[in-house]
Amino acid sequence: MLEEYRSKNVEVYSDKEWLEADATEERVPEKKTAFTDFTKKLFRHKGAIVGAVIIFLFIFSAIFAPLLTPYDYDVPDISSVLEAPSGTHLFGTDEFGRDILTRIVYGSRISLEVAFIAVFFSLILGTVLGAIAGYYGGVVDYIITSITDIAWSFPTTLLAIAFIAALGTGVQNVIIAIALASWSGYCRVVRGQFLSLKQREFIEAARVLGMSDARIIFGHILPNALTPVVVMATLELPKAIVIEASLSFLGLGAQPPVPSWGVILDSGKGLLDMAPWVSFFPGLMIMIVVLGFNLFGDALQDVIDPNSQ
Amino acid sequence: MVPVLILMTLIVFMIFYFAPGDPVSRIAGPNVTQEVYDNIMQKHGLDQPFVVQYFKFAKSVVKGDLGISILQDRPVVEMIRERLPVTLQIGLLGFLITFIIAIPAGVIAAVKKNTVVDYLCMSGSLLGIAIPTFWFGMLLLYVFAYKLRWFPISGDGTIKQLVLPAFAIGLTNAAITARMVRSSMLEVLKQDYVRTAKSKGLYEKTVVYSHALKNAMIPIISLMGLRLGWIIGGSVALEIIFSIPGIGRLMVDSILARDYPVVQGAMIVLTSSIIFANILADILYSVVDPRIRYS
Numbered sequence: 001m002l003e004e005y006r007s008k009n010v011e012v013y014s015d016k017e018w019l020e021a022d023a024t025e026e027r028v029p030e031k032k033t034a035f036t037d038f039t040k041k042l043f044r045h046k047g048a049i050v051g052a053v054i055i056f057l058f059i060f061s062a063i064f065a066p067l068l069t070p071y072d073y074d075v076p077d078i079s080s081v082l083e084a085p086s087g088t089h090l091f092g093t094d095e096f097g098r099d100i101l102t103r104i105v106y107g108s109r110i111s112l113e114v115a116f117i118a119v120f121f122s123l124i125l126g127t128v129l130g131a132i133a134g135y136y137g138g139v140v141d142y143i144i145t146s147i148t149d150i151a152w153s154f155p156t157t158l159l160a161i162a163f164i165a166a167l168g169t170g171v172q173n174v175i176i177a178i179a180l181a182s183w184s185g186y187c188r189v190v191r192g193q194f195l196s197l198k199q200r201e202f203i204e205a206a207r208v209l210g211m212s213d214a215r216i217i218f219g220h221i222l223p224n225a226l227t228p229v230v231v232m233a234t235l236e237l238p239k240a241i242v243i244e245a246s247l248s249f250l251g252l253g254a255q256p257p258v259p260s261w262g263v264i265l266d267s268g269k270g271l272l273d274m275a276p277w278v279s280f281f282p283g284l285m286i287m288i289v290v291l292g293f294n295l296f297g298d299a300l301q302d303v304i305d306p307n308s309q
Numbered sequence: 310m311v312p313v314l315i316l317m318t319l320i321v322f323m324i325f326y327f328a329p330g331d332p333v334s335r336i337a338g339p340n341v342t343q344e345v346y347d348n349i350m351q352k353h354g355l356d357q358p359f360v361v362q363y364f365k366f367a368k369s370v371v372k373g374d375l376g377i378s379i380l381q382d383r384p385v386v387e388m389i390r391e392r393l394p395v396t397l398q399i400g401l402l403g404f405l406i407t408f409i410i411a412i413p414a415g416v417i418a419a420v421k422k423n424t425v426v427d428y429l430c431m432s433g434s435l436l437g438i439a440i441p442t443f444w445f446g447m448l449l450l451y452v453f454a455y456k457l458r459w460f461p462i463s464g465d466g467t468i469k470q471l472v473l474p475a476f477a478i479g480l481t482n483a484a485i486t487a488r489m490v491r492s493s494m495l496e497v498l499k500q501d502y503v504r505t506a507k508s509k510g511l512y513e514k515t516v517v518y519s520h521a522l523k524n525a526m527i528p529i530i531s532l533m534g535l536r537l538g539w540i541i542g543g544s545v546a547l548e549i550i551f552s553i554p555g556i557g558r559l560m561v562d563s564i565l566a567r568d569y570p571v572v573q574g575a576m577i578v579l580t581s582s583i584i585f586a587n588i589l590a591d592i593l594y595s596v597v598d599p600r601i602r603y604s
Contacts, residue, residue: 146312153538154583
């Protein structure tokens with residue numbers, strides 16, 4: 001039995017080891033190797049590296065936007081209206097003579113802000129709802145699951161548009177709308193995890209010890225249920241970026257002169273024949289950033305759970 | 310289905326009921342006299358409690374009455390009826406293109422796993438997933454309408470106006486669908502009955518197409534229902550890019566003009582069609598796979 005586990009690379013302690021492991025110093029190195037093993041695997045994955053580089057560049061340009069470009073994103077320059085890409089304006093200029101590259105670099109700040117905040121809140125919302133549904137079961141579970149299933153079957157963009165219709169336009173409302181429209185995935189995953197984890201012995205033990213529900217849910221089950229949630233969040237970030245861009249493109253999100261990628265695309269829509277570069281480059285940026293997050297998220301999933309495809 | 314529809318109308322109603330801002334000023338503007346204000350309150354039943362208002366709303370939705378547009382002063386149903394066909398046409402055409410491309414690509418990639426063909430299909434799919442649908446639509450518009458002049462630049466009412474938006478939607482959706490077809494197919498190819506079929510000497514092609522594909526299609530069918538919703542959601546931006554007067558465009562215009570009854574009506578129609586598509590997929594699912602029974 002022991003040999004079988006050992007051969008499968010599962011951590012197994014003999015009685016003596018267990019006693020030693022009780023001293024905390026003994027267990028720390030174990031954890032460390034598991035973590036380094038994980039990072040090693042991740043950085044042997046080609047997709048993970050490409051994805052990580054793209055994400056790094058994206059975050060870097062968002063943070064250091066003012067240092068990266070000599071131009072201002074919202075100062076018109078009538079001497080250089082609708083210039084094609086050249087040495088001075090790498091991505092060309094728009095109808096007000098503003099440098100497209102500059103606007104894209106500043107736009108990455110909005111994409112980054114919206115994506116991270118919206119995903120953070122939808123993750124919290126979905127996780128808490130999923131935890132409650134999975135842990136308590138019964139009527140509570142039925143109600144939460146029904147609402148989740150409906151939210152799940154609707155395209156996120158359409159739901160976000162509905163919330164924008166109620167809330168009004170603007171970057172802040174886009175964040176709220178995306179958060180409210182995309183929590184259902186987390187809820188489903190967390191609920192599933194809770195359903196199986198709450199049957200396990202260590203939870204039984206916690207209950208017998210008289211721990212409060214909140215402590216069992218947040219202290220004991222949730223930490224064990226978080227891995228798939230983190231992977232999911234990595235894959236939700238690019239979706240949030242695209243939804244923000246689509247909403248702004250439709251005039252329902254960020255409003256000009258805010259240099260959101262969607263706003264730039266919208267301004268390029270009418271100039272497609274005259275100045276295709278205005279809409280070409282922001283779209284290309286969205287594609288590259290989304291690709292980066294998807295590659296990284298897929299790699300994360302591969303490394304954590306090699307059996308999934 | 311009924312509870313789902315009830316919940317859906319409740320959600321749509323709630324979104325607008327709890328929206329910040331005074332409903333009367335949404336209808337009549339901010340500067341009205343007290344008398345006009347009270348009149349509007351009464352006319353639209355806004356002075357009634359939430360539950361009463363919701364039941365009134367739900368009752369008229371069931372009767373097929375979606376209210377009257379504030380801006381155009383016409384029944385919302387009439388406006389939607391004019392706009393719905395073109396959206397459905399784009400959606401169905403896009404849906405067809407999605408599966409005509411995705412199923413062969415996914416099957417070939419799975420059968421030829423880890424070969425050049427597989428890598429090509431999967432790289433294409435990775436790119437397709439990353440491309441924003443509306444931007445892809447703009448690229449198609451630029452190349453095929455502005456440069457090559459094969460298709461009209463804006464909606465001209467002919468069948469030709471549907472081709473580019475349908476391709477934009479079909480190709481981007483095909484990317485993600487092909488990936489799912491591939492993994493579903495790989496799952497099936499691992500099964501014992503496939504190995505049995507192979508070992509009793511059947512041709513590779515017979516095994517793949519008549520044994521494996523049939524079983525791999527089962528999860529794909531329920532996927533189709535979900536995809537249809539996404540296709541409808543994606544067509545909103547495309548209708549704007551290609552200047553096609555569909556329901557998505559109507560919805561966006563009405564949101565910007567704060568014409569709430571039209572927004573609500575469009576939402577109800579779009580969401581019920583998505584629910585309907587999902588139910589259809591479920592039924593189809595149980596027909597294809599006799600192991601599944603709905604009680």
